[in-house]
Amino acid sequence: MxxxxxxxxxxxxxxxxxxxxxxxxxxxxxxxxxxxxxxxxxxxxxxxxxxxxxxxxxxxxxxxxxxxxxxxxxxxxxxxxxxxxxxxxxxxxxxxxxxxxxxxxxxxxSTPRIKGLKEYEGHGVSYCAVCDAFFYRGKDVAVLGNGEYALHEALELLSTSSSVTILTNGKELTTNVPSNINVNTDVIEAFSGSEILKKVIFQNGNSMNISGLFVAVGVxxxxxxxxxxxxxxxxxxxxxxxxxxxxxxxxxxxxxxxxxxxxxxxxxxxxxxxxxxxxxxxxxxxxxxx
Structure with missing residues (x-):
């Protein structure tokens, strides 16, 4: 039918x-x-x-x-x-x-107000894993979010990327994440790079190198x-x-x-x-x- x-x-x-x-x-x-x-x-x-x-x-x-x-x-x-x-x-x-x-x-x-997020849209920041995962084959990527939507995007990236990390930006996870996906709960200060995104900087002074960020906040x-x-x-x-x-x-x-x-x-x-x-x-x- x-x-x-x-x-x-x-x-x-x-x-x-x-x-x-x-x-x-x-x-x-x-x-x-x-x-x-x-x-x-x-x-x-x-x-x-x-x-x-x-x-x-x-x-x-x-x-x-x-x-x-x-x-x-x-x-x-x-x-x-x-x-x-x-x-x-x-x-x-x-x-x-x-x-x-x-x-x-x-x-x-609306997207989170984090320095560098808007600036690197199309230059390392994406909003669709199924659309852009191909461009990050064999690279370290991150997903910004803390729920089911973020997990879905992370799972989509697993088969092509070298590593996948969910960045919760200080928020508590609301879903169960498998062990082959990394999780970082630190509050984000900014995203940085040159012409393309290269790094996420946290408020505690730590940083992490990434080649791509996929935004999946909320639903x-x-x-x-x-x-x-x-x-x-x-x-x-x-x-x-x-x-x-x-x-x-x-x-x-x-x-x-x-x-x-x-x-x-x-x-x-x-x-x-x-x-x-x-x-x-x-x-x-x-x-x-x-």
């Missing part, structure tokens, strides 16, 4: 799910938490509510509506996106393949996931056409991750547009394979 995987259980993701489930497409929505909207205690500018409603209430109502229509809602952390005959969504606890995928995870997080953001599969991005947003489609067939994006007006109404519209276009897309590929 044709299916769609929706990453993000906020207004954009759930809105897309309402359209795909009603069209008879098997739909899985994967979300780690309620996102930034859960912090909104009162929403007064969304159509249809005479009295204020909290972000948490709005999300829970949307999720119940999607489940009633037949969508499967999973609580899990997405750590990767790839392609193997079908689009493949990798999570902390498993993997899911789909004919189509929607990225609806809101805006990407995988929208543009992080898009880049892993070659989707076009610009600054902090995923580039889509008027149908919410990316440059990768079957991959769509909706909501805050596409930029523009960061409002619930915009997210709901884009989710609805993505969902309806996915219905057309899947029907067209089914017709070709019939």
């Amino acid at each position: 044709s299916n769609v995987i929706i990453i993000g259980s906020g207004p954009a993701g759930i809105s897309a799910a309402l359209y795909t489930t009603r069209a008879g497409i098997d739909t899985i929505v994967i979300g780690k938490d309620y996102g930034a909207l859960q912090k909104a205690s009162e929403i007064e500018n969304y159509y249809g509510f005479p009295n204020p409603i909290s972000g948490k209430q709005l999300i829970e109502g949307g999720m119940e509506q999607a489940k009633r229509l037949g969508a499967k809602i999973l609580s899990d952390e997405v750590v990767g996106l790839s392609y193997d005959e079908k689009l493949l969504v990798l999570t902390k606890d498993g993997e899911y393949s789909g004919d189509s995928v929607v990225i609806a995870t809101g805006t990407s997080r 995988a953001g929208s543009t992080d996931l898009a880049k892993k599969i070659g989707a076009s991005t610009e600054n902090n947003r995923i580039l889509v056409d008027s149908n919410m489609a990316t440059n990768i067939p079957g991959l769509y994006a909706a909501g805050d991750c596409t930029g523009g007006l960061l409002q619930i109404s915009k997210a709901v519209y884009e989710g609805a547009k993505a969902g309806s276009e996915i219905v057309k897309y899947i029907r067209s590929i089914n017709k070709k394979s019939a």
Whole structure:
């Protein structure tokens, strides 16, 4: 049966799910938490509510509506996106393949404010292990982060790099790291080098030579996931056409991750547009394979 995987259980993701489930497409929505909207205690500018409603209430109502229509809602952390005959969504606890995928995870997080991090982007600092591991074959690399996403990137680098070290920047690890991956918990002072990154300097005065740094702080953001599969991005947003489609067939994006007006109404519209276009897309590929 044709299916769609929706990453993000906020207004954009759930809105897309309402359209795909009603069209008879098997739909899985994967979300780690309620996102930034859960912090909104009162929403007064969304159509249809005479009295204020909290972000948490709005999300829970949307999720119940999607489940009633037949969508499967999973609580899990997405750590990767790839392609193997079908689009493949990798999570902390498993993997899911789909004919189509929607990225609806809101805006990407900001990068840590560490001296040298921005300066060496593209010159030793990367945000995608699967994209750039090739350039660091046989070299010593590091991953900045302390959770499942950082571990996923480190595991991706193991097969090509000479050594892989997770830099937690003073934070406690929130995942179990295998013995073949090094861990350094020191607070970072700066990243340094000449034209390319060569070293990480810690606040305690110690330093470590590295040829590459992969940033994987917190959870995988929208543009992080898009880049892993070659989707076009610009600054902090995923580039889509008027149908919410990316440059990768079957991959769509909706909501805050596409930029523009960061409002619930915009997210709901884009989710609805993505969902309806996915219905057309899947029907067209089914017709070709019939």
